[in-house]
Amino acid sequence: MPVCVLLEGAGGAQIPTHLTRIPILLIKNSTDVSNKTVKGKVVRKGPLVLLAADNFILKTVIQEEDSQADASSINVVLMGTLAKDFNQAVNQGDVVVASGFTVGKSPTVHKDKLHPCNLLMSGDNACIYVFRLPPPRDPTSPPAVKRGPAPSTEVSRPPKTQKYTYVGLGDLKTGSVVNVYGVVVFFKQPFRSRGTDFCSSLKITDQSNQKIGCTIFCDKLEDHPKIFKIGDIVRMHRVKTQFFNDSITLVNTFGFSVVTFDGAVGANVEPRTSSLSFHFDREDCRTVEELRSWAARQALIPSGSTTPLSAVQPKAYFDLTCQLLAKAPIDTTCTLLRVWDGTRCPHTLLKVIVEPNVMVGTTSFSIDRENLIANILVYDNHVEFAQQLKPGDFLRIYNLRAIPGSSKVPGLTSCQSVEVDHLAFHLHGGTAFGRGIRVLPENSPDIQELKRTIKAFPEDDELNDSTLLEIWGTPPESLGDVTAENSADSLRASERNCTHDIEPVTLSELKQSNLGRVHHVRAQLRSYKPSRLHQALKLYCSKCTSMQDIPDDELVAHLFSEASKESGPCIPPPWLLSGQIDAPKDNPGSLKRALTVHLSTQLMSENRTKELIFLMGSTLEETRQLVSGYQNIVPVRSSGGHLTLLDLSAPFLFRGRRKYYGCRRCSEPALRELCAEGVELIDETIIAKALGIQLLQYVLLMAFEVQDATDTLEAFLWRDAKTFFGVSPEEVAASQEAENCIHQTMDSLCPPGGSTGERPWLDLCLMASRTEDDGGQKQPCYQICHTAFTKPPSTHSDPEPA
DNA sequence: GATTAGGCTTCG
Numbered sequence: 001m002p003v004c005v006l007l008e009g010a011g012g013a014q015i016p017t018h019l020t021r022i023p024i025l026l027i028k029n030s031t032d033v034s035n036k037t038v039k040g041k042v043v044r045k046g047p048l049v050l051l052a053a054d055n056f057i058l059k060t061v062i063q064e065e066d067s068q069a070d071a072s073s074i075n076v077v078l079m080g081t082l083a084k085d086f087n088q089a090v091n092q093g094d095v096v097v098a099s100g101f102t103v104g105k106s107p108t109v110h111k112d113k114l115h116p117c118n119l120l121m122s123g124d125n126a127c128i129y130v131f132r133l134p135p136p137r138d139p140t141s142p143p144a145v146k147r148g149p150a151p152s153t154e155v156s157r158p159p160k161t162q163k164y165t166y167v168g169l170g171d172l173k174t175g176s177v178v179n180v181y182g183v184v185v186f187f188k189q190p191f192r193s194r195g196t197d198f199c200s201s202l203k204i205t206d207q208s209n210q211k212i213g214c215t216i217f218c219d220k221l222e223d224h225p226k227i228f229k230i231g232d233i234v235r236m237h238r239v240k241t242q243f244f245n246d247s248i249t250l251v252n253t254f255g256f257s258v259v260t261f262d263g264a265v266g267a268n269v270e271p272r273t274s275s276l277s278f279h280f281d282r283e284d285c286r287t288v289e290e291l292r293s294w295a296a297r298q299a300l301i302p303s304g305s306t307t308p309l310s311a312v313q314p315k316a317y318f319d320l321t322c323q324l325l326a327k328a329p330i331d332t333t334c335t336l337l338r339v340w341d342g343t344r345c346p347h348t349l350l351k352v353i354v355e356p357n358v359m360v361g362t363t364s365f366s367i368d369r370e371n372l373i374a375n376i377l378v379y380d381n382h383v384e385f386a387q388q389l390k391p392g393d394f395l396r397i398y399n400l401r402a403i404p405g406s407s408k409v410p411g412l413t414s415c416q417s418v419e420v421d422h423l424a425f426h427l428h429g430g431t432a433f434g435r436g437i438r439v440l441p442e443n444s445p446d447i448q449e450l451k452r453t454i455k456a457f458p459e460d461d462e463l464n465d466s467t468l469l470e471i472w473g474t475p476p477e478s479l480g481d482v483t484a485e486n487s488a489d490s491l492r493a494s495e496r497n498c499t500h501d502i503e504p505v506t507l508s509e510l511k512q513s514n515l516g517r518v519h520h521v522r523a524q525l526r527s528y529k530p531s532r533l534h535q536a537l538k539l540y541c542s543k544c545t546s547m548q549d550i551p552d553d554e555l556v557a558h559l560f561s562e563a564s565k566e567s568g569p570c571i572p573p574p575w576l577l578s579g580q581i582d583a584p585k586d587n588p589g590s591l592k593r594a595l596t597v598h599l600s601t602q603l604m605s606e607n608r609t610k611e612l613i614f615l616m617g618s619t620l621e622e623t624r625q626l627v628s629g630y631q632n633i634v635p636v637r638s639s640g641g642h643l644t645l646l647d648l649s650a651p652f653l654f655r656g657r658r659k660y661y662g663c664r665r666c667s668e669p670a671l672r673e674l675c676a677e678g679v680e681l682i683d684e685t686i687i688a689k690a691l692g693i694q695l696l697q698y699v700l701l702m703a704f705e706v707q708d709a710t711d712t713l714e715a716f717l718w719r720d721a722k723t724f725f726g727v728s729p730e731e732v733a734a735s736q737e738a739e740n741c742i743h744q745t746m747d748s749l750c751p752p753g754g755s756t757g758e759r760p761w762l763d764l765c766l767m768a769s770r771t772e773d774d775g776g777q778k779q780p781c782y783q784i785c786h787t788a789f790t791k792p793p794s795t796h797s798d799p800e801p802a
Numbered sequence: 803g804a805t806t807a808g809g810c811t812t813c814g
Contacts, residue, residue, distance in 0.1 A: 186809060187809090193806035194807085195807090196804090196805065197805080197806060198806090199807060201808080213808070215806090215808085242808095242810060249808070317811070379813085380814095399811070401812070428811070428812055428814080429812095430810080432812090434811060692809095
């Protein structure tokens with residue numbers, strides 16, 4: 001929501017009626033502030049601070065009128081575009097109403113003696129309403145007085161002319177410029193015209209029952225009406241009437257602006273617009289509500305306008321509200337969108353096989369998840385729009401077609417083309433019947449519902465099985481007869497803690513079973529990879545699902561030494577203060593050396609100087625030694641006169657014995673101020689976020705070659721490595737003790753030099769899935785899950801399993 | 803102050 005400027009004289013009723021005001025004095029941390037507002041005068045307006053590209057923060061203090069108590073003044077922290085809009089539209093002295101905020105602890109209460117809480121405003125729900133008296137009438141002034149640079153601002157107009165008049169759709173005359181309200185009965189999402197603009201086409205109606213076609217040309221997509229469904233209500237300013245094909249049509253003209261509202265009776269009257277601020281008063285609210293109830297009586301809004309995947313009928317056209325999980329270009333005229341809505345289509349859905357390297361987003365999903373995913377092929381003009389979409393986006397796809405038994409599909413494998421009983425989803429080229437795609441905002445009611453449905457499904461594994469296979473190539477061939485060794489008694493060394501109620505099978509049976517499910521086996525460890533434990537520790541990016549080795553110390557030490565050589569003049573950002581500390585000495589006789597450190601002014605003012613330092617010019621060893629004195633050390637360097645982070649091959653953060661790395665592919669590193677207000681513990685997540693770093697996770701990845709009397713197979717231990725060893729990969733990376741624990745476990749499972757007969761038996765839960773190797777060949781992949789190592793009792797022995 | 807489109811399925 002933008003900052004809304006409300007004109008005095010229209011009463012206080014312009015603020016949505018479901019919101020109620022709460023006195024500032026009554027605000028506590030525990031207060032339920034949903035649907036609450038606070039009202040006060042802006043007594044201090046801080047500067048607009050740029051945190052990152054297009055991410056702003058602004059602090060302001062508002063004071064409840066008629067109250068002088070300190071605690072009736074409260075700090076308000078505005079984030080993102082709201083901060084930017086506030087900066088432009090609000091002046092000190094203005095009276096504002098805030099809604100959609102959360103309450104936090106004010107970290108500055110001891111300093112400023114204001115209210116012990118602060119209000120945090122970010123996201124789509126946060127909104128600031130500004131009250132301002134209409135300016136005195138001045139006939140020479142232009143019809144719209146603009147505040148700030150936003151071209152579509154229409155804040156205040158002279159008292160007589162500021163009141164917009166709206167022409168009913170039954171009273172339109174040709175050759176005039178008018179303002180209108182209407183209920184949308186048909187619409188097309190903006191599409192590229194043959195000229196310079198995008199074109200939106202819609203038809204609206206009102207109580208006159210006239211249906212009026214409207215055409216909107218704008219070069220910016222955000223200036224087009226934000227229509228999500230039939231029944232939405234639009235308010236358009238400055239459209240001209242034209243006569244075409246025996247009827248009046250409306251086309252936008254200079255100064256055009258449009259605001260759209262949800263058409264559902266009882267829904268919030270929340271304007272959808274890109275305008276920074278706009279006129280909206282009690283009368284507008286009433287007009288919207290009247291149109292809503294009139295439309296409801298006319299049954300203009302089709303019920304269930306979108307169809308869930310579970311209700312899709314073959315051959316039908318339908319609108320789908322869904323979430324994008326992944327996408328892949330097929331060719332220049334076709335893009336694949338992989339979506340779900342949390343419901344399962346009763347028909348077999350088309351499978352489209354694409355190269356994993358062209359897939360954007362997750363490349364493979366669990367079988368359970370795969371069964372819920374619809375593959376949508378979008379063609380021609382929609383490909384351009386599909387390119388803008390990001391996995392995770394919530395979409396509405398209009399006029400999608402479910403085609404049964406389509407046999408000619410790009411990327412389809414031959415075995416599938418003969419399958420007739422499946423549904424393909426096509427978004428054909430063109431815009432007929434409103435065909436198109438729209439990204440819906442996360443706070444829209446339909447998306448809230450979708451999210452609830454989706455939440456019922458467990459998260460999918462983040463690492464796909466292909467990655468596991470890539471790391472060690474193809475699983476080994478069967479290693480022949482091992483029955484002789486299996487006759488010896490052995491110890492039991494692991495137990496399953498899963499809830500699957502299934503009988504154990506032999507490895508040979510397992511290999512013949514269906515993929516995509518779990519199996520229980522009893523087997524011995526024949527060998528494992530990698531033999532050197534530190535090679536099993538990897539860094540994993542949950543965003544791009546890539547895995548990499550941990551850079552070795554020599555490389556990192558080199559990066560530190562290179563960084564320390566660049567010691568030219570350097571300007572730290574204004575939120576840092578610089579100082580010097582003694583470098584730890586290598587040996588008692590060595591010379592004293594000073595290191596430059598930078599501290600956040602905010603943390604200094606809060607006396608939290610030990611919590612985070614930016615350290616310059618130190619060696620890797622010195623940095624390691626300094627971790628005892630500081631909770632967080634971020635190594636920095638001077639580069640071109642500016643302070644920057646080191647190359648991401650080096651840890652970006654030292655935190656005790658733990659080092660943290662960032663993903664080179666997914667990070668956008670920059671030295672930015674950390675917002676530590678109200679943050680009790682500054683940890684790696686907070687620091688990574690502030691620095692634009694996609695934090696890499698430590699993982700342990702091992703391949704176990706297991707065997708029983710019937711066969712051998714290779715199973716990966718990855719996701720459940722912590723369950724298996726009882727220590728987390730992060731601990732292993734930081735502590736010798738944790739590393740030893742894993743050594744001991746492996747030694748007891750696979751004693752060096754010992755015969756197979758001495759090896760304990762493992763009760764394993766294995767997940768079998770299918771994946772593809774580089775050549776596109778299907779490969780089974782087995783993962784050890786829900787299994788914990790249990791130290792076998794040294795004197796007890798178990799009989800061979802049946 | 804030009805131009806675009808002017809609903810009306812479907813190659814895949």
